[in-house]
Amino acid sequence: MSQSYKDKKVITIGIVSELTGLTHRQIRYYEERNLIFPERSKHGNRKYSFSDIERLMEIANQIEDGVQTYEIRKEMMRREKQLDRKEVKKMIRGQLNAHFKIRE
Amino acid sequence: MSQSYKDKKVITIGIVSELTGLTHRQIRYYEERNLIFPERSKHGNRKYSFSDIERLMEIANQIEDGVQTYEIRKEMMRREKQLDRKEVKKMIRGQLNAHFKIRE
DNA sequence: CGTGTAAGGAATTCTGACACG
DNA sequence: CGTGTAAGGAATTCTGACACG
Numbered sequence: 001m002s003q004s005y006k007d008k009k010v011i012t013i014g015i016v017s018e019l020t021g022l023t024h025r026q027i028r029y030y031e032e033r034n035l036i037f038p039e040r041s042k043h044g045n046r047k048y049s050f051s052d053i054e055r056l057m058e059i060a061n062q063i064e065d066g067v068q069t070y071e072i073r074k075e076m077m078r079r080e081k082q083l084d085r086k087e088v089k090k091m092i093r094g095q096l097n098a099h100f101k102i103r104e
Numbered sequence: 105m106s107q108s109y110k111d112k113k114v115i116t117i118g119i120v121s122e123l124t125g126l127t128h129r130q131i132r133y134y135e136e137r138n139l140i141f142p143e144r145s146k147h148g149n150r151k152y153s154f155s156d157i158e159r160l161m162e163i164a165n166q167i168e169d170g171v172q173t174y175e176i177r178k179e180m181m182r183r184e185k186q187l188d189r190k191e192v193k194k195m196i197r198g199q200l201n202a203h204f205k206i207r208e
Numbered sequence: 209c210g211t212g213t214a215a216g217g218a219a220t221t222c223t224g225a226c227a228c229g
Numbered sequence: 230c231g232t233g234t235a236a237g238g239a240a241t242t243c244t245g246a247c248a249c250g
Contacts, residue, residue: 005109005154010119012220014241015151019114024242025211033210043219045242047119050109068209116241118220128221129232137231147240149221172230 009039009047016048020056027056033069035059035076113143113151120152124160131160137173139163139180 013024020027030036031046036055038046062072117128124131134140135150140159142150166176 008154010123011114012116012119012241013243014145015114015116023211025213028243029210041118041219043242044244045219050112063210070209116220117222127232129234132222133231145240147221148223149240167231174230 006050009049009052011048011050011053013038013046013048016053016056019053020060022056022060026060030056030059030069033073035069035073110154113153113156115152115154115157117142117150117152120157120160123157124164126160126164130164134160134163134173137177139173139177 011019013027016022016027017024027036028046031038036048036052036059038048038052041047059069059072063069115123117131120126120131121128131140132150135142140152140156140163142152142156145151163173163176167173
């Protein structure tokens with residue numbers, strides 16, 4: 001759970017651009033393609049997390065390899081489903097444990 | 105070493121202000137008093153880390169308690185010296201270990 | 209499809225200073 | 230001492246669009 005920092009959306013697009021080497025245009029486009037989801041400030045300024053930055057660099061690599069944004073998105077969703085399944089398993093396991101503990 | 109995120113200076117003063125509840129004026133003043141050391145972008149915009157934010161909140165608490173910036177700074181340096189001593193001890197220990205390992 | 213760019217506007221940040229106390 | 234504020238300027242970010250391919 002050191003996610004507190006990694007997932008907190010606090011970085012402006014200018015700094016993200018510096019850190020990733022991508023242009024503002026590219027970063028916004030990947031958002032338009034639903035590959036990344038920044039938060040917004042009151043005024044509407046985008047705010048990114050370190051996780052977002054890592055994801056952007058992965059996206060950039062795939063784009064360079066000729067992968068289309070649609071494919072990247074599909075792969076992303078596939079992976080998320082995998083994670084979901086793991087979460088479900090974890091929960092079930094937790095509930096079973098709780099069950100047996102009570103029984104003991 | 106999960107410091108990579110915590111210590112990376114990537115947050116603008118506006119977001120720091122939101123996160124800490126301090127005004128820009130206060131944040132800049134604490135810098136003027138050498139309590140905090142943001143980096144700068146090319147244009148000169150301040151960039152803070154999550155560590156800086158935590159430190160700012162500690163500073164704010166002390167100011168509220170009537171502690172003067174000078175005192176806060178003094179305390180800060182005292183603590184740093186302590187850390188330095190620990191580092192020295194660690195290094196000596198490490199060298200001793202290396203020494204005995206070689207002897208073995 | 210992915211990215212560059214000029215366009216115009218609105219919010220951000222900066223510095224140095226006066227003010228109060 | 231610590232903080233508010235008005236001042237003026239410079240860089241940041243935003244959106245929608247045209248362009249190339």
